[in-house]
Amino acid sequence: xxKVTQAQTEISVVxxxxxxxxxxxxxxxxxxxxxxYKQPPSGELVFLIRRNSFDEQNEISGRYSWNFQKSTSSFxxxxxxxxxxxxxxxxxxxxxxxxxxxxxFGTGTRLQVTx
Amino acid sequence: xxxxTQSPTHLIKTRGQQVTLRCSPKSGHDTVSWYQQALGQxxxxxxxxxxxxxxxxxxxxxxxxxxxxxxxxxxxxxNALLLGDSALYxxxxxxxxxxxxxxxxPGTRLTVT
Numbered sequence: 396x397x398k399v400t401q402a403q404t405e406i407s408v409v410x411x412x413x414x415x416x417x418x419x420x421x422x423x424x425x426x427x428x429x430x431x432y433k434q435p436p437s438g439e440l441v442f443l444i445r446r447n448s449f450d451e452q453n454e455i456s457g458r459y460s461w462n463f464q465k466s467t468s469s470f471x472x473x474x475x476x477x478x479x480x481x482x483x484x485x486x487x488x489x490x491x492x493x494x495x496x497x498x499x500f501g502t503g504t505r506l507q508v509t510x
Numbered sequence: 511x512x513x514x515t516q517s518p519t520h521l522i523k524t525r526g527q528q529v530t531l532r533c534s535p536k537s538g539h540d541t542v543s544w545y546q547q548a549l550g551q552x553x554x555x556x557x558x559x560x561x562x563x564x565x566x567x568x569x570x571x572x573x574x575x576x577x578x579x580x581x582x583x584x585x586x587x588x589n590a591l592l593l594g595d596s597a598l599y600x601x602x603x604x605x606x607x608x609x610x611x612x613x614x615x616p617g618t619r620l621t622v623t
Contacts, residue, residue, distance in 0.1 A: 498545075500554075
């Protein structure tokens with residue numbers, strides 16, 4: 396069985412601060428995908444990134460960056476120079492490769508960015 | 511390019527009643543998955559439909575059933591509603607062979623009283 400742990404329940408930062416959201420996963424499979432989703436107050440889950448287990452390259456997209464380390468089973472997400480619009484709940488998720496595979500989510504981290 | 515749509519947005523039902531939620535997948539997608547998200551929790555997988563058949567199921571009782579139509583849209587049915595069924599129900603669509611990338615709809619908020 397797969398498991399995703401997001402130990403940080405809630406994080407509060409002041410605008411322009413950098414913030415890192417932690418994600419630790421468990422799976423016995425060697426091939427899998429990792430995801431990050433953003434859930435604003437409206438409720439819709441917004442896809443941010445997918446990472447293949449074979450690709451440990453870090454990725455940067457604007458103010459967002461992701462650090463994938465198989466050795467520690469972690470897939471952390473950093474927001475640089477946070478903004479109020481970044482306030483949301485962020486979920487890390489895992490799915491096995493294959494045509495029929497569910498997403499296993501963590502419990503989410505609520506990020507509050509204030510002025 | 512239309513995204514995933516769900517209806518209704520909100521729903522209030524009484525214990526013991528039955529409810530049907532609907533989902534239209536993103537254009538070009540052929541697979542629909544349903545998730546239940548209780549307040550303050552992460553989404554939990556209910557089941558997935560592909561080619562009009564249930565392909566995978568999570569740990570949910572038989573009161574939860576679904577259907578997929580030839581146009582790939584899907585319904586989630588819940589019978590004999592319990593107070594604990596109150597949650598946000600999310601539909602996600604994907605395309606087979608596209609790295610399990612699932613796109614979510616806005617959800618249906620179900621309240622059982």
